[in-house]
Amino acid sequence: MRPLAALAVLVIALAGCGYVGDPKPPTLDIPLPIQDLRGVQRGSKIILAFTPNPKTTDDLLLKKFETIDLRAGENVSGGFDVNRWANAARKFPVDDVSVGPHEITIPTTGFIGKEVIFAVRSTGPKGRSSNWSNLVTLRIEPTLSIPTGLALTPSVKGIVLNWKEEHTLPNTQWRVWRLVEGEKEPTVLGNAAGASWLDPNAEYGKTYSYTLQQVLKISEQQEAESEITPASTLKFEDRFPPAVPSGLTAIAGIKAVDINWDRNQESDLKSYILLRAEGSGALSPIADLGVTPNYSDTKVESGKKYRYAVAARDELGNTSAPSAPVEITAP
Incomplete structure (x- = not known):
């Protein structure tokens, strides 16, 4: 066979084999670390929330994880070492291994009076885990009591809230929530230092629901919360006469x-x-x-x-x- 003819046959053969270049190494499927772990103590529970990172170190997207590993361990003296902490920390199961937002509730049992560090990591389909997430440190306090006796009184200045001030600790406040008729989610009006609150922005003809929770200021970065009270509801109507005329x-x-x-x-x-x-x-x-x-x-x-x-x-x-x-x- 002539040289040019032989070259043509070789080119056609290579094209028929679908050759596209050198093979790529297999992906490791290691998830990137979770970066938004956050937590709060509410009543006798610790509520932790995070969103797993669906990206891998190879810049690929995962649809789910093999496991999600959530741990909580005491912050011991002698300097923090993540491996020492992880080995001693308690594991809490996370059944949902999807890539969506997660909210996990764990009991305060065994943690009261201690400073506890929380972290989470995810494991890809090939069994390789991400690094630990950002660390969340909480001092776990005895359960705060739920406020009682919430009463609503309409007044010419707005709606007045009163409740019982009992079973409180120093640095305790009361967080006031309000839900307006037609809205889906309540909003925080503020924190009361005593057992009363005036809502001066209530409008006549609307129905309002109020709830409370006790809040303990632990540090500049942390508060502990009680459970939220049942809602108290009032339709705010104008039944208030004008002032008595003066200067007659x-x-x-x-x-x-x-x-x-x-x-x-x-x-x-x-x-x-x-x-x-x-x-x-x-x-x-x-x-x-x-x-x-x-x-x-x-x-x-x-x-x-x-x-x-x-x-x-x-x-x-x-x-x-x-x-x-x-x-x-x-x-």
Whole structure:
């Protein structure tokens, strides 16, 4: 066979074999470390959360892991050594080996009064484990009691919460949660230093649910929590009348008595109600006025003694008590 013909046959043969280059080494499938481990003590439980890293050291993606290894061990003196810690730490099973977010609950049994280090790692399908995650250190405290006696009281300033202050420790506060009608998740309003809280942002016509938990400040980085109370619910309705008008005066005019008073400051003020009595008689309404704080009473008889008082009414019909009366003799 001629040289050129032989070369052509060789090229065709190689193409038919599907040759694409040198073979690649097998992947190790070692997961990258978990980096977002976090934890909190709530009641008699420790709640740990993390999201396994689906990437491998070969920059490939895993759909699941062979195992997830969660451990908790006491922070002993003499300097921290991860291998010494891991050998002595307690293992907690993680049944879910998917790549999604995880939340694991473990009891405080055996850990109370101790400073405990938590870490987690994942193992790939070929049995090779990642490095340990970020470390979480918690000092485990005796179980905090759940607050009791939560009561809701509507007021002109908002909704007032009160509860019993009992079984508390120094540095204890109460975290207040609120769920507004129509919302899916509650929000934290803040931490109360005592056994009461005012929610000044409640709006009339809406229904609110409140819950509490006791919180113990352990350090700048750590708090322990109680379980959360059952919800207490209230529909916040405007049943609050305007303030009683003040500054009422009566002045003799020309064939009339002129009555003046200080203007109310409520934004929903609708009108004033003027009341009058002759001599020692009972006060009764004589005029349902607008929001102008004065009135001229022309239906008086000269020489007769009159007493006047005024009340304020809002848009919903809530009416204040009458003001202190003033007395005058008609000119």
